[in-house]
Amino acid sequence: MQKRTAAAMVAAVVAMWSLGWMLGSSAGAEDSGAAPVVPRITDPPEAPVPAAGTGRDPLTPTETARARELALAGLADAGPTGPTDVTGAAGPELLAVRRADGDGTARRADVLTYDYRGDKLVKVAVDLTAGRVTGTFTATGMQPPATPREVAAAVDLLWRHDLGELMRERFRQATGAAPATAAELQPGAQTYTGEPCAVHRCVLLLLHRPGEPYVDLTDLVVDLSAGTVVRLP
Known part of the structure; x- marks a missing residue:
């Protein structure tokens, strides 16, 4: 019994000494003007978006912009018979840019536009790997969703x-x-x-x-x- 009482007293003394040391250390930190350390949680940085995808990856923003540029350049005709958009301005109305299936060796895209002057849907096939238009197709009576x-x-x-x-x-x-x-x-x-x-x-x-x-x-x-x-x- 006496041994357990002595052990308990020793434990209490150690605990009080530890508490006093911690309080003293804290006070010392405050007196020294050191700022308390605040834990911080940060989000991991987003991985950079690649310029080009592979295989069946969706088109990247760079690929989408390039497909649009190539397609609209091929359709650019400011003459009186050229395409017009929904506002009546020269140039076709851009509807959508979609990844197209290829042979596995090239990244391809289909650019859908509408020519309000001729009332026709125009699809431009683009080979993004080669950087060129491979075909232009038109149809009437086909109406994709409105933009x-x-x-x-x-x-x-x-x-x-x-x-x-x-x-x-x-x-x-x-x-x-x-x-x-x-x-x-x-x-x-x-x-x-x-x-x-x-x-x-x-x-x-x-x-x-x-x-x-x-x-x-x-x-x-x-x-x-x-x-x-x-x-x-």
């Missing part, structure tokens, strides 16, 4: 058209208030290929305001090719 730029143009057309008042009235009926400006609207769209848009590039708009339901506009077709809006029967 954000095309959707914005469609919203602007509807807003300024006579049928824009009908759109605002539907917002008023559905939500209690009509939008004061087009900037209030959260836009979306899907391409429309029925009559009268069998050839033209047309979209149906999906519009709403944040926190509010979508308003039914499925009978209003925005014809981007003709620059107008048509109401379906």
Whole structure:
């Protein structure tokens, strides 16, 4: 019993001595003006994005930019019969840049554009490894999804058209208030290929305001090719 009591006393003395040493060390650090060490956690640095991928890797930003540059350079024609974009400016409307399957020895891309003057889809095949265009293909009646730029143009057309008042009235009926400006609207769209848009590039708009339901506009077709809006029967 006495041995255990003595051992306990020794342990208590050691603990008090250790605590006093720690407090003394801390006080000394404060007196010396040394800043406390604060643990820090840092994110590992992001690995640099390679300029070119391999095999079935997605296109890198560098490859995408290069494919776009090569394709648009080949389509550049500022003449009266050259392609125009959704705003009517010279040059085609860029829709998408996609990796294309190859023979395993070259990185390839397909650049999809739309020529609003001729109302045709234009696909440009690009060999990124060789740095050249390998083919240009056109088609009519094929309508890939609209780009954000095309959707914005469609919203602007509807807003300024006579049928824009009908759109605002539907917002008023559905939500209690009509939008004061087009900037209030959260836009979306899907391409429309029925009559009268069998050839033209047309979209149906999906519009709403944040926190509010979508308003039914499925009978209003925005014809981007003709620059107008048509109401379906």
